[in-house]
Structures are given as C-alpha cells and as structure tokens.
Amino acid sequence: MTPMLADSYGRVATDLRVSLTDRCNLRCSYCMPPEGLEWLPKPELLTDDELNRLIRIGVTILGIEEVRFTGGEPLLRRGLPGIIAAATALRPRPRTALTTNGIGLHRTAPALAEAGLDRVNVSLDTLRPDVFEKLARRRRLDDVLEGMAGAAAAGLTPVKVNAVLMRDINDDEAPELLRYCMEHGYQLRFIEQMPLDAQHGWRRDTMITADEILDRLSASFSLEAADASTRGSAPAELFYVDGGPATVGVIGSVTRPFCGACDRVRLTADGQIRNCLFAREESDLRSLLRDGATDDEIADRWTAAVATKLPGHGINDPTFLQPARPMSAIGG
Numbered sequence: 001m002t003p004m005l006a007d008s009y010g011r012v013a014t015d016l017r018v019s020l021t022d023r024c025n026l027r028c029s030y031c032m033p034p035e036g037l038e039w040l041p042k043p044e045l046l047t048d049d050e051l052n053r054l055i056r057i058g059v060t061i062l063g064i065e066e067v068r069f070t071g072g073e074p075l076l077r078r079g080l081p082g083i084i085a086a087a088t089a090l091r092p093r094p095r096t097a098l099t100t101n102g103i104g105l106h107r108t109a110p111a112l113a114e115a116g117l118d119r120v121n122v123s124l125d126t127l128r129p130d131v132f133e134k135l136a137r138r139r140r141l142d143d144v145l146e147g148m149a150g151a152a153a154a155g156l157t158p159v160k161v162n163a164v165l166m167r168d169i170n171d172d173e174a175p176e177l178l179r180y181c182m183e184h185g186y187q188l189r190f191i192e193q194m195p196l197d198a199q200h201g202w203r204r205d206t207m208i209t210a211d212e213i214l215d216r217l218s219a220s221f222s223l224e225a226a227d228a229s230t231r232g233s234a235p236a237e238l239f240y241v242d243g244g245p246a247t248v249g250v251i252g253s254v255t256r257p258f259c260g261a262c263d264r265v266r267l268t269a270d271g272q273i274r275n276c277l278f279a280r281e282e283s284d285l286r287s288l289l290r291d292g293a294t295d296d297e298i299a300d301r302w303t304a305a306v307a308t309k310l311p312g313h314g315i316n317d318p319t320f321l322q323p324a325r326p327m328s329a330i331g332g
C-alpha cells in the first residue's frame with residue numbers, strides 16, 4: 001500500500017494512538033492536579049461507532065498497522081471490548097495494545113484478550129503503598145499489581161511496565177522496581193518526565209534524566225546496551241540486565257529524543273488529529289464526521305494533518321511552549 005500518512009521529513013505514521021477518554025481514577029502528580037481537570041463534555045466525545053469508523057479509515061485507507069488504546073484511563077471507557085473487537089476484525093488486522101494504569105485490569109483482562117487485544121503496558125512508579133498514595137493521590141497500589149498479574153494470566157503479553165521517577169519521591173526505587181519486574185516476567189521501562197502536566201510543574205533542573213536512571217541501575221545491576229539497529233521507531237532504548245535475557249528500557253524523551261524515527265499519530269477522544277504529542281495545532285475530524293463527509297474526505301484531512309508534522313518536539317528550544325492540552329487529554 002502507498003504510504004498515505006507521510007510527513008515532509010520522510011517519516012510515515014503507521015502507529016495510531018487513540019485516546020478513549022480524558023478521565024482518570026488516579027491523579028499522578030506528573031500528569032494531573034489533585035482536583036482533576038474539567039473533563040471533556042459528553043457530546044464532544046466520539047461515540048463508539050464514530051471511533052470505529054475513524055480507526056477503520058486509518059487501517060484500511062491510510063496504512064495504520066498498530067492501534068494503541070490510551071487516555072486518560074482507557075479502562076474507564078465502557079465500550080472498550082467492542083472497540084477492540086471492531087479494530088481486530090479489520091483487514092489487514094492491526095496489532096493492538098493498551099496503555100493503562102491497571103486498575104480493574106484483573107477483572108477485564110480476559111474479556112479484552114477475547115476481543116483480540118494483543119498486549120498491555122501498565123504504569124507503575126512505586127512498590128511502596130505510601131509513596132503510591134503520595135504520587136497518584138489514591139490508595140490503589142494493590143489493584144495495579146493485581147491488574148498486571150491478571151493481564152499476564154490472560155496472555156496479554158509481553159506486559160510492559162512504565163515508570164516515571166520523580167526526584168525525592170520515588171527516585172530511589174529504580175533497582176527495586178526492576179527486580180520486581182524481572183521476577184514477574186514484566187518488561188520495565190523508565191520514562192523521563194515531560195512538560196505535559198496540566199499544572200505546568202515540570203522543571204528541567206529537577207527532572208530525572210536517562211543518564212541518572214542508568215547510573216542508579218548500574219549501582220545494582222550490570223547493564224549492556226542492546227544492538228541499536230533493532231530499535232526501529234521504539235521510544236525505549238533497551239539494556240540487557242546482568243547478561244540478559246531480561247532487559248530494561250529507558251525512554252529519554254527529553255535528553256535523548258527519538259523524533260527522527262517517529263511513526264505516531266494521535267486521535268483524541270473528541271476527534272482531533274494531533275501529528276505530535278507536542279503539537280500546538282489539531283485537525284478536526286469530528287466535525288467532518290458529523291457533517292456527513294465521505295471516508296475519502298476524512299482520509300484527505302488526516303493526510304494533510306500529518307504532512308505538516310514538525311521534525312521534533314522542540315522541548316530543548318528556548319522558544320518551546322507546552323501544548324494547551326495536557327497529557328491525559330492528548331493520549332500518552
């Protein structure tokens with residue numbers, strides 16, 4: 001198929017990240033303020049049918065090969081199994097994945113697997129209940145751990161685990177998290193905090209960098225960089241732990257950006273296409289949908305949206321401005 005979602009820097013978007021809701025049942029301090037946010041009004045959200053149609057256009061007309069469901073917290077979306085089933089019924093069948101905080105996953109994992117979901121990424125920043133409560137502002141650590149186990153038992157593997165380290169909160173926990181994940185067969189990745197929180201609390205001088213993460217891990221494990229040629233467009237740089245085969249990943253979005261190999265495009269829960277996590281402009285597919293546009297007209301607007309993608313996120317430029325939408329409303 002001719003690549004349709006190409007930008008002017010030679011990159012082609014084949015990975016569609018779909019935000020199913022901007023709501024969440026946690027309040028991670030690097031993402032949301034304690035009081036939550038003003039949620040998108042219901043009439044502005046795409047219905048399941050509208051979402052399914054856009055995913056179908058992405059896969060069958062525009063060359064999307066992988067669909068990632070995210071949010072907000074995607075498990076809060078009632079129609080999730082049906083949305084997954086509609087995506088996996090498409091031909092060519094896209095690979096599917098879910099990025100979740102894991103709450104409730106223990107219960108829903110079998111139904112999600114049954115609907116055709118291939119794998120999950122679960123966010124887990126700490127193994128200490130008091131630190132979890134401080135970071136996520138809810139007492140739900142056990143639910144998350146149970147959710148990860150449920151996903152593995154349902155075959156939603158590999159279970160990848162995302163951890164953000166925050167200075168003086170959980171930055172001493174890197175080795176403990178890695179040991180836990182290795183024991184349970186999960187693939188852990190540490191993520192550099194990005195300036196995407198609604199309360200604009202990100203500070204370059206306090207963020208934990210990829211170099212620091214690697215230093216902390218190296219005090220307890222021997223790490224050997226995996227062959228870079230196998231990385232492709234993956235955000236995580238992989239390191240073999242103690243000779244392998246277990247690996248740990250580092251997602252250095254700020255200090256080791258990977259935008260040159262980006263293959264992502266995002267659809268927000270209210271039907272806007274964003275060609276980058278940090279885009280300051282969006283393309284409105286919802287109005288087209290609701291005005292009776294044809295599949296080809298929708299595909300044309302989507303193609304034009306990706307064509308204007310910038311070469312990188314610009315976080316390291318002096319003129320950088322954080323996007324108006326926070327991470328939870330973009331779809332992380």
Ligand SMILES: Nc1nc2c(ncn2[C@@H]2O[C@H](COP(=O)(O)OP(=O)(O)OP(=O)(O)O)[C@@H](O)[C@H]2O)c(=O)[nH]1
Pocket residue numbers: 068070097099121160162191234235236251253264277313332
């Ligand atoms: N800069 C940047 N960071 C991203 C992007 N997508 C995801 N991330 C960061 O990487 C983290 C992990 O993302 P996930 O949704 O778990 O999945 P992934 O790493 O993209 O994908 P897989 O490794 O294929 O499972 C997110 O929490 C973000 O912090 C992106 O497009 N740009």
Ligand SMILES: C[S@@+](CC[C@H](N)C(=O)[O-])C[C@H]1O[C@@H](n2cnc3c(N)ncnc32)[C@H](O)[C@@H]1O
Pocket residue numbers: 024030031070071072073074099100101121122123162163164191192193194195196197327328331332
């Ligand atoms: C926005 S959440 C949405 C999915 C789900 N609620 C979850 O937490 O996995 C997706 C990912 O973004 C990460 N994230 C949120 N805010 C971030 C930030 N400011 N910098 C880096 N990663 C962030 C989270 O840790 C999570 O792994």
Ligand code: SF4
Pocket residue numbers: 024025026027028031032071072073101123328
């Ligand atoms: S990172 Fe995920 S779980 Fe945490 S507040 Fe944001 S959307 Fe919710």
Ligand code: SF4
Pocket residue numbers: 258259260262263264275276277278311312313
């Ligand atoms: S910051 Fe933008 S260009 Fe860079 S990898 Fe993420 S989505 Fe792609």
